[in-house]
Amino acid sequence: MIKENNAHTELLEKDIRFLRGVGPEKAKLLNKLGIEKIEDIITYFPREYEDRSKVKKISELQDGEEALISVRALTNVIEINAKRLKIYKLSVCDDTARIQIIWYNQQYLKNVIKRGNNYKFYGKVSIKNGEIQMASPVFDAHGVSNNTGKIVPIYPLTYGITQFTLRKIIENALIEVEKANAIVENLPEYLIKKYNLYDRKTAIKEIHFPKNFDTFKKAKTRLAFEELLLMQIKLLSLKNQYKLNKGIEFDKNVNMQDVINNLPFKLTNAQLRVINEIENDMESSKNMNRLVQGDVGSGKTVVAMMAAYKAVKSGYQVAMMAPTAILASQHEINFKNILEQYGIRCELLISGVTAKNKREILERLENGEIDIIIGTHAVLEDNVVFKNLGLVITDEQHRFGVKQREVLTEKGKSVDTLVMTATPIPRTLALILFGDLDISIIDELPPNRKKIDTFAVTKALEERVNIFIEKQIKEGKQVYIVCPLVEENEEIDAKSVLETVEKYKNEILKDYKVEYLHGKMKAKEKEEIMQKFKNGDIDVLISTTVIEVGVDVPNATVMVIENAERFGLAQLHQLRGRVGRGQDKSYCILKFKGNSEIIRKRMQIMVETNDGFKIAEKDLELRGTGEFFGTRQHGIPDFKIANLFEDMKILAEVQKISLEIIREDPEFNLEKNIVLKEAIKEKIVI
Secondary structure, X not given: OHHHHHHHHHHHHOEHHHOOOOHHHHHHHHHHOOOOEHHHHHOOOOOEEEXXXXXXXXXXXXXXXXXXXXXXXXXXXXXXXXXXXXXXXXXXXXXXXXXXXXXXXXXXXXXXXXXXXEEEEEEEEEEEOOEEEEEEEEEEEOOOOOOOOOEEEEOOOOOOOOHHHHHHHHHXXXXXXXXXXXXXXXXOHHHHHHOOOOOHXXXXXHHHOOOOHHHHXXXXXXXXXXXXXXXXXXXXXXXXXXXXXXXXXXXXXXXXXXXHHHOOOOOOHHHHHHHHHHHHHHHOOEOOEEEEEEOOOOOHHHHHHXXXXXXXXXXXXXXXXXXXXXXXXXXXXXXHHHHHHHOOOEEEEOOOOOHHHHHHHHHHHHHXXXXXXXXXXXXXXXXXXXXOEEEEEEEOHHHOOXXXXXXXXXXXXXXXXXXXXXXXXXXXXXXXXXXXOEEEEEOOOOOOOOOOEEEEEOHHHXXXXXXXXXXXXXXXXXXXXXXXXXXXXXXXXXXXXXXXXXXXXXXXXXXXXXXXXXXXOOHHHHHHHHHHHHOOOXXXXXXXXXXXXXXXXXXXXXXXXXXXXXXXXXXXXXXXXXXXXXXXXXXXXXXXXXXXHHHHHHHHHHHHOOOHHHHHHHHHHHHOHHHHOOOOOOOOOOOOOOOOOOOHXXXXXXXXXXXXXXXXXXXXXXXXXXXXXXXXXXXXXX
């Protein structure tokens, strides 16, 4: 059966450029959307749907609604020259009223639409001074249904590809795939029957081009069920594997309390509780595989230090991996400050280290002369060899996948793992993202952490914001300004870093030191600018979200976020956490555009609460998991269709099923589960 399937699925592996209607140029654009082969395009699911199947009379149209009208053209398309653009107008009617159709810079329409012919138009209605208008609608000639007369999928796009083009490509792909019978079933027959699910082929077809909303719901249920089930089974299998491994039993006589008593600050009850959970894990015979989740500034680093202390004093080495060199450097300074007095030797391994120093460090590490190595991805390299690695700590888990953790743990025997994240994740989501880990939560902030005052403002208050920024700089403070893009994109009306820099450097703050930072810059360049900002040599740092996981700059007291409506709430909260790290009062200013209820609700949540977990719950509720993390990141399953807020019932069911399957058939050797074994091996990479 599997051999036969493999023959059929060769088509799914075929490069997207060879699909009818694509070619090399379109393929490049599709690659930007993560679509590289035919399988990617058929599983590139719509983000929403428009019901373009029900015709409305012009007299029934409401201001602001999107609607389908069936009309006759009263005129030809008329061209009007305006500043910088050309406007094209068309007057149409049905048996109840007239409406003006308007397009911009669409000259070809003059040759397409003819007076007296019948058309269907779908678009947004506006009623101004009693005149009904529809701007830039999609349309079909009478009797044609390319763009109208059905439920139409709407996909996330990239510049250069239209909805119509993408739909046509997906349609071609589905025709070819169906001809070759290439879609392989991922779920066992007994589950499909028991839960009355569509087969996979039907579900994929109906998710793209549903006959009606009932078939869409059934298709979504089937695909979300599959996605969540395969992920849960994979994670539970991993957890099972860890339980079977005999771990290191660290020395019970090494007491973390000795260090805790000497700390220059008092730990919170939440920190002490989590340290206790870690100590119990480390002393037990099972492998520790624990996630420590804590809000920005909750004190996760000191918890990691206690674990490192216990490991080193029990005779083992520790590896700590951070996502950026500057964060790794910060950890090394903090670890040295606390642990050096106990004779513990810490060292930094990042790409900036000279070849001579690196050779020396690697030699000392292999000889056991270094107890704790702290670094970036550099610690994963083959030439990094330990004498006796016992504990691996990864900071900001969502930047590293399970595979990367494994590379590091395999440098020792039965190594314990501690994973830290400052991205607040609702518990339900954490259970599925980190189903292979036990979870500890630091749900309390140290008493010295000041509340950051947050304000949500529109363009009308821009001048007041700039006056406030200047006042803070004059008082010797520093400011972050975050933008969603690096360069202008004509399709997205959002501030770009480069445009913002020009404005602040040459106009608003021309008397101050303004620098910028973005992801397209070289790592060394980014490090240097961040270091200058930390040293106080820069007054204002304009940046993309690369500073989301960053270095402590206690003197930075203002975080301004441009186009805040374009960020996830969890991401806004992370960015806000870059300030408020010193003794001074700190502020976060969210500049937003748009007047929709959802934008206002989201801004209000940020203003009202500093609790990352509450914010994360709300973000999940308002936007779903697809957008929850802002971008695709290592270690976070790429949910293509499941939405953990909407699909909570499916998730609860799936968790039950996964446990039953693992209990009954941990190796997936039963005939009925072979298909699951194949699907997990092929599809689920974590």
